[in-house]
Amino acid sequence: MAGRFRFTLLSRWVLLAFVLLPIHRSSSSGTVQVDARGTRKVCQVVGEFDRQRNVxxxxxxxxxxxxxxSDLGASFExxxxxxxxxxxxxxxxxxxxxxxxxxIAVSNTTNPQDCVRLSFLTEPDGGFRQLQIPGVYSGAFAVPTGGFSLDGRMYILASGDNRERRNIGRSVLARSDDDGHSFRYLYDISRDRMVHVAPVPVPAGQVPDLPVSGGAGLLLWGSGDFRRSDPHLAFLPADAVEQPGALxxxxxxxxxxxxxxxxxxEADSVPLFHQPCxxxxxxxxxxxxxxxxxxxxCGGPRASTILRTADKPWGPWSAPETLVDPAEQDGECGFISGGRPPQPSQWTRFIRFSRRCPAVSDPHTPSxxxxxxxxxLISRFTQGEPGRSSTIYFLVSTWNPYTVVLMQTRLRVAAGGRVVQDVAPVAPRP
Structure with missing residues (x-):
C-alpha cells in the first residue's frame, strides 16, 4: 500500500506548490488600485502590550x-x-x-481577523530559540528573508556577513531537516543584486517561459545594496534547489x-523597473x-511600504502605490511613533474634554x-472576489515601537488603467 503513494521528490514538491499557489495563465482586464479607505492595522503581533490600543x-x-x-516576519507554508x-x-x-x-514561530491561524497566533520555537529555559546558520553571521541587520518547503524539508534564505550598522554582504540558502530547530548552510545565493531575497514556489506548467522544461521551481525576487537598489528576478528549478549552478x-x-x-x-541580470530605493x-x-x-x-530615513502589480513575474509592473506611510500613521493616535510627544486630540461633538493619545514609543527611544x-505578504490570508477585488494581509515592522503589526489592504480592479513601467529589451547575443 505504501508504494502506491510514494511520490518522487519533484512530484511531491509540485503537488505542494500547486496547493499553495493556484496560478492561472489569464490576466485581469484592468490594473489594480489600492482602496484608500481599505488599509488598516488588524493587530500587533509581537511584544507584550499594544500601547496604541491599551491592551x-x-x-x-x-x-x-x-x-x-522583534521585527520582520517572512512567512511560508x-x-x-x-x-x-x-x-x-x-x-x-x-x-x-x-x-x-x-x-522562528509557527501558526495554525487561518482567519486573519484573529490576528496571527504564534508559538515560537523555544529552548529548555522557556525562552525563544535562536535561529542560526552555522558559519553565517546572524547579528544586527543579518536576518532571514524568506523560506519554502520541499519534500518535507525546510529551506530558508538569509542575509549575512554585515558589520554592525553597515550594509549586508551576501544572501545564503540553508536547509533544516527538523522543522526549523537547526539549519545547515548550503551555498551563497548572491553577493550583488540578490542579497535580500523573497522566494515564491511555482508549480509545473503554471508560469510560461521559465528557463526549465515544465517550470516547477522557485521564483526569487531580490534587491541588492540596502534601500539603494532596483529589484531583480531569478529562478531556481525544483529538482536542483541544492545545486548553486542551477540558478x-x-x-x-x-x-x-x-x-x-x-x-x-548574475552580471547579465537587469532590473524589473527603476526605483533605486x-x-x-x-x-x-x-x-x-x-x-x-x-x-x-522604499527609502529612508522614514521608509514606506509600496505595492506594484504585474501579469507576469518580470512585468511590466504597475506604478507604485503606497500602502503604509509612517507620516500618516504617527498622527492622531496612530501606531507608529513620530519621534515627538503625543498631542491632544481634536474636540468632537460627543467628547467635551481633550484627551491625549497614548505614547506608542518605546520608553528608551522617545525621540x-x-x-x-x-x-x-501572508498568502494564506488572501481573500477576494474574482476579477473585481481582493483583500491582502501582510506584516509590517514599525521600528518605534520596535514591533510587528498585521495589516490589511483592499485592492480593486480598475478597468481601462494603464501600465506605466516596462522591462527594457536586450539585444540578442551573437
Whole structure:
C-alpha cells in the first residue's frame, strides 16, 4: 500500500506548490488600485502590550517566550502550518540570548481577523530559540528573508556577513531537516543584486517561459545594496534547489519575441523597473486579481511600504502605490511613533474634554521616528472576489515601537488603467 503513494521528490514538491499557489495563465482586464479607505492595522503581533490600543497583544511574547521586541516576519507554508521568520529579536532581561538573535514561530491561524497566533520555537529555559546558520553571521541587520518547503524539508534564505550598522554582504540558502530547530548552510545565493531575497514556489506548467522544461521551481525576487537598489528576478528549478549552478537570472526581454531571457551569470541580470530605493520585499500571486504582487520597503530615513502589480513575474509592473506611510500613521493616535510627544486630540461633538493619545514609543527611544518596513505578504490570508477585488494581509515592522503589526489592504480592479513601467529589451547575443 505504501508504494502506491510514494511520490518522487519533484512530484511531491509540485503537488505542494500547486496547493499553495493556484496560478492561472489569464490576466485581469484592468490594473489594480489600492482602496484608500481599505488599509488598516488588524493587530500587533509581537511584544507584550499594544500601547496604541491599551491592551495586551495576542501573543504576549515577554510572558510566553521572553522577548520584548522583534521585527520582520517572512512567512511560508511547511507541513500544513505557517512558519514565520523574525529578524533581530531582543530578549527580556535575564534571558541568555544575543541581543540581535533571530527567531522562528509557527501558526495554525487561518482567519486573519484573529490576528496571527504564534508559538515560537523555544529552548529548555522557556525562552525563544535562536535561529542560526552555522558559519553565517546572524547579528544586527543579518536576518532571514524568506523560506519554502520541499519534500518535507525546510529551506530558508538569509542575509549575512554585515558589520554592525553597515550594509549586508551576501544572501545564503540553508536547509533544516527538523522543522526549523537547526539549519545547515548550503551555498551563497548572491553577493550583488540578490542579497535580500523573497522566494515564491511555482508549480509545473503554471508560469510560461521559465528557463526549465515544465517550470516547477522557485521564483526569487531580490534587491541588492540596502534601500539603494532596483529589484531583480531569478529562478531556481525544483529538482536542483541544492545545486548553486542551477540558478538563472532574468536578463531582460528578447526584442523580437518579447520572451524573457535567462542567464547563469548574475552580471547579465537587469532590473524589473527603476526605483533605486528597495530594501526588504515579498512577492506573491493573487488568484482573485490574476496578478503578481510585489511589496517592498522604499527609502529612508522614514521608509514606506509600496505595492506594484504585474501579469507576469518580470512585468511590466504597475506604478507604485503606497500602502503604509509612517507620516500618516504617527498622527492622531496612530501606531507608529513620530519621534515627538503625543498631542491632544481634536474636540468632537460627543467628547467635551481633550484627551491625549497614548505614547506608542518605546520608553528608551522617545525621540526616534518610526518607519513602515519589512512588508511580508501572508498568502494564506488572501481573500477576494474574482476579477473585481481582493483583500491582502501582510506584516509590517514599525521600528518605534520596535514591533510587528498585521495589516490589511483592499485592492480593486480598475478597468481601462494603464501600465506605466516596462522591462527594457536586450539585444540578442551573437
Amino acid at each position: 495586551p497583544t495576542v501573543n504576549v511574547t515577554e510572558t510566553r517566550f521572553k522577548f520584548w521586541g 511547511h507541513k500544513g502550518k505557517l512558519y514565520v521568520l523574525f529578524g533581530d529579536t531582543h530578549p527580556s532581561g535575564g534571558l541568555a540570548r544575543a541581543r540581535d538573535a533571530d527567531s 538563472r537570472h532574468f536578463a531582460g526581454l528578447d526584442p523580437v519575441t518579447r520572451s524573457p531571457r535567462w542567464s547563469a551569470d 528597495l530594501g526588504e520585499l515579498s512577492a506573491g500571486w493573487n488568484p482573485f486579481l490574476s496578478k503578481w504582487m510585489l511589496l517592498y520597503t 526616534t521616528p518610526g518607519e513602515a518596513y519589512g512588508p511580508y
